[in-house]
Amino acid sequence: xxxxxxxVVTELKPAVENEVGLGDYQYGFHDSTDKYVFTARKGLDRxxxxxxxxxxxxxxxxxxxRLRALEIFFKKPMPTWGGDMSHLNFQDIHYYxxxxxxQEKNWDDVPEDIRRTYDRLGIPEAEKKYLAGxxxxxxxxxxxxxxxxxxxxxxxxxxxxxxxLREHTDxxxxxxxxxxxxxxxxxxxxxxAVWSGGSFIYVPKGVQIxxxxxxxxxxxxxxxxxxxxxxxxxxxxxxxxxxxxxxAPTYSSESLHSAVVEIIVKRGARCRYTTxxxxxxxxxxxVTKRAMAYGDSLMEWVDGNLxxxxxxxxxAIYLMEPGARGETLSxxxxxxxxxxxxxxKMVHCAPHTYSRIISKSISKSGGRxxxxxxxxxxxxxxxxxxxxxCDALILDPQSRSDTYPYIEIDxxxxxxxxxxxxxxxxxxxxxxxxxxxxxxxxASSMIVTGFIEPLVKELPMEYAVEMNRLIELQxxxxxx
Amino acid sequence: MSSVLKIEKLWVAIDDKQILKGVDxxxxxxxxxxxxxxNGSGKSTLAYALMGHPKYEVTEGTISIDGxxxxxxxxxARARMGLFLAFQYPVTIPGVxxxxxxxxxxxxxxxxxxxxxxxxxxxRDFRKELRSRxxxxxxEQEFARRYLNxxxxxxxxxxxxxxxxxxxRPRFAILDETDSGLxxxxxxxxxxxxxxxxxxxxxxxxxxxxxxxxxxNKPQQTHVMLAGRIVEHGDARLAHELHDQGYxxxxxxxxxVAAEEEAQAVKNETHAxxxx
Numbered sequence: 001x002x003x004x005x006x007x008v009v010t011e012l013k014p015a016v017e018n019e020v021g022l023g024d025y026q027y028g029f030h031d032s033t034d035k036y037v038f039t040a041r042k043g044l045d046r047x048x049x050x051x052x053x054x055x056x057x058x059x060x061x062x063x064x065x066r067l068r069a070l071e072i073f074f075k076k077p078m079p080t081w082g083g084d085m086s087h088l089n090f091q092d093i094h095y096y097x098x099x100x101x102x103q104e105k106n107w108d109d110v111p112e113d114i115r116r117t118y119d120r121l122g123i124p125e126a127e128k129k130y131l132a133g134x135x136x137x138x139x140x141x142x143x144x145x146x147x148x149x150x151x152x153x154x155x156x157x158x159x160x161x162x163x164x165l166r167e168h169t170d171x172x173x174x175x176x177x178x179x180x181x182x183x184x185x186x187x188x189x190x191x192x193a194v195w196s197g198g199s200f201i202y203v204p205k206g207v208q209i210x211x212x213x214x215x216x217x218x219x220x221x222x223x224x225x226x227x228x229x230x231x232x233x234x235x236x237x238x239x240x241x242x243x244x245x246x247x248a249p250t251y252s253s254e255s256l257h258s259a260v261v262e263i264i265v266k267r268g269a270r271c272r273y274t275t276x277x278x279x280x281x282x283x284x285x286x287v288t289k290r291a292m293a294y295g296d297s298l299m300e301w302v303d304g305n306l307x308x309x310x311x312x313x314x315x316a317i318y319l320m321e322p323g324a325r326g327e328t329l330s331x332x333x334x335x336x337x338x339x340x341x342x343x344x345k346m347v348h349c350a351p352h353t354y355s356r357i358i359s360k361s362i363s364k365s366g367g368r369x370x371x372x373x374x375x376x377x378x379x380x381x382x383x384x385x386x387x388x389x390c391d392a393l394i395l396d397p398q399s400r401s402d403t404y405p406y407i408e409i410d411x412x413x414x415x416x417x418x419x420x421x422x423x424x425x426x427x428x429x430x431x432x433x434x435x436x437x438x439x440x441x442x443a444s445s446m447i448v449t450g451f452i453e454p455l456v457k458e459l460p461m462e463y464a465v466e467m468n469r470l471i472e473l474q475x476x477x478x479x480x
Numbered sequence: 481m482s483s484v485l486k487i488e489k490l491w492v493a494i495d496d497k498q499i500l501k502g503v504d505x506x507x508x509x510x511x512x513x514x515x516x517x518x519n520g521s522g523k524s525t526l527a528y529a530l531m532g533h534p535k536y537e538v539t540e541g542t543i544s545i546d547g548x549x550x551x552x553x554x555x556x557a558r559a560r561m562g563l564f565l566a567f568q569y570p571v572t573i574p575g576v577x578x579x580x581x582x583x584x585x586x587x588x589x590x591x592x593x594x595x596x597x598x599x600x601x602x603x604r605d606f607r608k609e610l611r612s613r614x615x616x617x618x619x620e621q622e623f624a625r626r627y628l629n630x631x632x633x634x635x636x637x638x639x640x641x642x643x644x645x646x647x648x649r650p651r652f653a654i655l656d657e658t659d660s661g662l663x664x665x666x667x668x669x670x671x672x673x674x675x676x677x678x679x680x681x682x683x684x685x686x687x688x689x690x691x692x693x694x695x696x697n698k699p700q701q702t703h704v705m706l707a708g709r710i711v712e713h714g715d716a717r718l719a720h721e722l723h724d725q726g727y728x729x730x731x732x733x734x735x736x737v738a739a740e741e742e743a744q745a746v747k748n749e750t751h752a753x754x755x756x
Contacts, residue, residue, distance in 0.1 A: 440556070446573070
């Protein structure tokens with residue numbers, strides 16, 4: 001029996017005009033780019049791809065992999081759905097920038113201007129206790145990273161993807177490009193051709209890592225694309241929580257971020273992947289993320305999208321064997337001139353698999369937030385359960401929210417639930433809070449913070465604080 | 481010197497429909513007033529208008545505290561001047577913890593000049609105070625971590641209003657049917673809590689249909705509303721009489737206003753029929 005509960009979709013025209021303007025972007029500073037060791041010329045062709053491979057001193061098979069991907073990229077048409085990419089000029093982008101000649105061993109050795117940038121983002125304070133395990137990506141190459149010794153002793157590999165290719169070649173080759181082949185989509189092909197950096201994690205059988213592994217990513221050069229490639233393998237019965245957060249300075253010309261993240265969660269394993277992205281308002285953020293979850297495993301994506309000009313990101317989970325569970329929590333905030341086209345995909349390939357998608361979006365000052373999701377249940381995947389809840393909050397009449405829920409079911413004996421709601425900040429809520437002495441801006445900010453709280457509380461403490469601070473900054477400068 | 485809340489010739493309209501038609505009322509700090517009257521007589525309208533709800537338009541008259549007009553002030557500015565409204569239907573704010581909300585509210589009320597982004601009340605002091613207020617009111621500590629009014633029962637919502645009253649310590653508190661929808665134990669609880677909170681620093685205007693709240697909190701003055709006006713003033717005995725005999729006597733003593741009330745009711749009914 002197909003149970004399809006479509007809950008009431010309330011389309012409310014916002015009546016309250018909240019004069020909440022988008023504050024100036026806070027991280028609008030950038031370091032001098034003079035010190036970069038190598039910057040490829042703008043544009044994309046075989047020569048550039050060969051050059052990247054040569055600089056990295058890669059084996060022939062990787063060079064071939066890149067070149068094949070480049071062919072696919074050129075052949076694939078641009079997607080005609082999602083956001084507006086008509087201003088994206090692939091030939092006007094640097095595809096490789098290397099910020100520092102060699103990887104640094106510890107924090108003190110990291111060049112000062114790079115450290116200062118991190119300081120201004122408040123990263124070291126929040127991260128000190130995790131510092132030993134941090135892989136921080138600055139530009140296209142990992143410049144800082146060390147791994148806690150006890151993890152190494154347990155056989156955990158946490159390194160940048162380039163090093164993994166060199167040092168763990170067999171493991172790397174077994175999984176690389178298997179979850180997301182180059183031919184998957186145009187941007188996966190682009191990443192496959194020019195990828196650089198990213199994290200590589202392998203957690204051996206039965207190893208439970210009880211603190212989050214973290215990485216910071218940052219774009220810092222005009223018209224520079226960042227194409228990191230992350231590969232995570234969680235072996236049977238193991239568990240890991242990987243966290244990445246991004247923030248970028250403001251630049252006038254367009255920038256492109258197109259990452260690929262591949263995850264394999266084996267039998268009985270757990271993986272949670274948490275992202276907070278806060279690109280500056282000129283960045284096209286076009287990311288392909290996919291996980292394969294095997295028997296009785298649990299895969300969770302926690303995905304926070306703020307900033308960027310256009311984000312198109314739909315973390316996917318393929319539930320491959322019975323007992324596999326997938327969960328995606330997605331938060332999107334679309335401010336002035338921004339389009340967040342985000343969501344999730346759940347593909348049930350086996351019976352007795354379960355998935356849940358919870359999406360919250362906020363749009364403000366003319367921003368547009370779209371939920372785009374897929375729940376697919378393959379023929380024969382009986383007794384599956386999938387639920388989707390998406391709530392949108394629209395803060396003013398100029399802003400927009402859309403929901404595109406796709407449901408494909410080739411099997412009868414399943415349960416599918418879909419609920420969607422669109423709301424505005426109600427006059428009664430504002431009045432109630434104001435009657436207790438909160439200003440209009442404080443009240444709005446509090447309501448928005450409350451709206452995303454169920455998701456924010458899933459974040460590690462310091463990220464939750466950061467997320468709330470970012471929301472406050474977005475809401476600030478509003479009234480009076 | 482005690483403060484005075486003064487309402488003079490107040491006319492209030494909602495969506496161009498005149499609800500209050502010249503209300504005069506003077507309340508001194510430390511006094512207890514009962515505001516009574518049949519449904520639709522304008523009691524809640526007066527409460528909302530005092531607090532500054534944007535839909536309630538003051539078309540004539542003034543509201544002032546110690547001579548300072550509130551007419552043009554936003555609700556938050558009124559709250560910072562010491563006005564408080566306990567809502568008949570408290571609003572749910574999902575995802576906002578009671579403690580976080582109260583810390584913001586208390587910080588603003590105690591420091592009316594506080595600018596956005598300036599420090600809140602120190603966490604330790606605030607928590608300590610909140611804990612003892614909750615203990616005094618018999619509210620479980622777990623409430624502080626719940627989302628504001630989210631999934632609260634009717635009684636819990638009313639207790640939450642009283643907790644806010646206790647934390648904000650206003651000069652003038654309006655309780656809009658705080659006793660409605662409560663069982664008798666809950667009414668006793670609320671009555672006793674109000675009695676403990678009231679004193680020379682706080683005036684309380686109790687809007688109610690029942691007598692229970694007034695038994696413990698004996699009003700110095702009772703005001704009766706009919707069709708948007710205050711038609712009678714009295715003391716605690718008036719409240720007692722209304723409770724016993726209803727509003728028939730009031731209507732009989734004010735036939736013109738009662739006729740107006742009747743005409744309005746017919747109009748509303750016709751309006752409702754047309755609507756459906």
